[in-house]
Amino acid sequence: MGKPRYTRIKEHIIRRIDTSRWKAGDRVPSENALATEFGVSRMTARRALQELGEEGLLVRTQGLGSFVADARPMSSMLTVRSIDEEITARGHQHRAEVLLLEAVPAERTNALLLGLGEGAEIFHSILLHWENTLPLQYEERFVNPRFGPEYLSQDFTVTTPSHYLSSISPLTEADQSIEAVTVDSEIGRALQIKRGEPCLKLNRRTWCQRGIVNISTLIYPGSRYRIGGHLNF
Amino acid sequence: MGKPRYTRIKEHIIRRIDTSRWKAGDRVPSENALATEFGVSRMTARRALQELGEEGLLVRTQGLGSFVADARPMSSMLTVRSIDEEITARGHQHRAEVLLLEAVPAERTNALLLGLGEGAEIFHSILLHWENTLPLQYEERFVNPRFGPEYLSQDFTVTTPSHYLSSISPLTEADQSIEAVTVDSEIGRALQIKRGEPCLKLNRRTWCQRGIVNISTLIYPGSRYRIGGHLNF
DNA sequence: CAGTGGTCTAGACCACTGG
DNA sequence: CAGTGGTCTAGACCACTGG
Structure with a gap:
């Protein structure tokens, strides 16, 4: 009838995570600390932490401790991760260069995609994102x-x-759509690639609850970038 | 350095299942039997069975024993859609042409990716998939x-x-990884594209429950194919 | 160095299943 | 009933991390 003790310990930890008392990155009590706190053997406290690790709520590292994991991102391979996070996650330096930032009347296609009337004022930006000393992404946006x-x-x-x-x-x-393209000389120059070098092009349209936020085109040199993902069925 | 004992016990059991010495429904030795056989404590033997249970290879029932599980069916979340379904779903005709089908000794890279030893015999195939009258996908596989x-x-x-x-x-x-590339003249000819035309290249490695099934490279002309997706957050 | 998680032991009591 | 898996203990030694 009674729940196993390791289950009670798990529930205790989950509760503290759910109520944000312990947040992502926080260290949770060690196996020994929990064993003492709950008056159980270390093996029992360990099992609670172990299972929470397998369930992805904790990240455990020998010699360091057990830490609350980041909230599960998307499982899909088409993860929408921002370029600066990606670059800094690789331990590299991210720098953004603003090539253009303006208000323009929407052309027909863009107006349609944004769900606005033709000629409505929209914002337009072009940025170049650098990873260390090489351009990695050419980003063009039309914003509602x-x-x-x-x-x-x-x-x-x-x-x-x-x-x-x-x-x-x-x-x-x-x-989102992903395609392989060659780019015109202006974009090619910005990305510092040779004429005809293949590029990955992502066309993305994002929604918030109340409507279409923006459409963006992200272009990466094929030689410097690929999209990766791991799927579980 | 040495693998943990519970890992050795797991491998031992997996081997017997893979070689069909133990088939679906068969009972595997009990915790105590394994503990005696391998000269370990029951807790260690238990861990092996426990993990195999969590991994879906065994079904464990108190009072009865541990049994080899049926092969697990695939869930409906089919992000990896096959080319013929995709083409026929568009109302078009799919046709496959076999360019090569052979057994070869695994080169080091492929052996590594497949989790096999260098020189082990693997299967190698190259197919060309047509959508109506145009080639759409060049498919190369190395199969375990x-x-x-x-x-x-x-x-x-x-x-x-x-x-x-x-x-x-x-x-x-x-x-899975997705990149933009140019292809050599052989593949370019097969796909009927112009020299230097950018292509989408998907490198994919698939697992079944018991190991790595195959590695595949799928190449699409950039002008005829793009990958699309809709994400809900 | 003290603290962490990873592995492992040799016991124990329990709930459950079949014969 | 004897055998199974489920829980749990109180120890042990180890590899690893940071200070």
Whole structure:
């Protein structure tokens, strides 16, 4: 009838994580500490931590301790991760260069994709993202002003458009397509690639709860970038 | 350095299942029996059985014993869609052309990726998939014979390699990377594209429950194919 | 160095299953 | 009933991490 003690310990830990008393990155009590606290043997306390590790709630490292894991990101391989996080996660330096930032009347295609009328004012930006000393991503965006009214006055060398937009209205959906293309000489020059070098092109459209936030085109040199993913069925 | 004892016991059991010495439904030795056989404590033998249970290879029942599980069916979340389904879903005609089908000794890289020893015999195939009158996908595979013993005698103009393999051992995991490349003249000719035309290249590695099934390289002309997806957060 | 998790032992009592 | 897996103890030695 009674739940096993390791289950009670697990529930205790889960509760503290759920109520944000322990947040992502925080260290949870060690096996010995829990054993003492709950008056059980270390093997029993260990089992609780062990299972929470297998369930992905904790990350355990020998010699260091057990830590609350980050909230599960997306499981899909088409993870929408921002470029600066990706680069800094690799231990490299990210730098953004603003090539263009303006308000323009929407052309028909863009208006359609954004769900606006033709000629409506939208924001337009072009950025170049560097990884250390090489350009990695050419980013062009058309933004619905409704979901990023202060877009034009942001300093995108400090915060990325993606961060700014999602801080205003959390993303709920995205459409994405991936293709292989060659680029025109202007983009090729910006990315410092040779004429005809294949590039990955991501076309993305993102939604927040109240509508379409922006459409973006991300271009990566084929030689410097690939999209990877691991799927579990 | 040395593997833990529970790992050795697990490997021992997996080997007996893979070689069909123990088949689905068979009872495997009890915790106590394994403890005696391997000269370990019951807790250690137990851990081996426990983990195999969690991994879905065994079904354990108190009072009864541990039994070899049936092969697990694949869940519906099919992100890895096969080319013929994709083409026919568009209302188009799919046709496969077998360019090569042979057994070869594994080179070091492939052996490593398949988790086999260098020089081990593996199967190698190259197919060209047509959508109506144009080639859409150049497919090269290296297959672990353990998970597709009759690979070489299949008629891949009738059933695809992907279907054959997943009918033998349901897929449980996949690694995938996507990149933009140019291809050599042989592949370019097969795909009927111009020199230097960018292509999408997918490198995929698939697992079944008991190991790595195959590694595949899928190449699509950039002008005829893109990968699309809709994400909900 | 003290603290952490990883492995392992030799016991114990229990709930459960079949014969 | 004898045998199974489920829980649990109080120890042990180890590899690893940071300070």
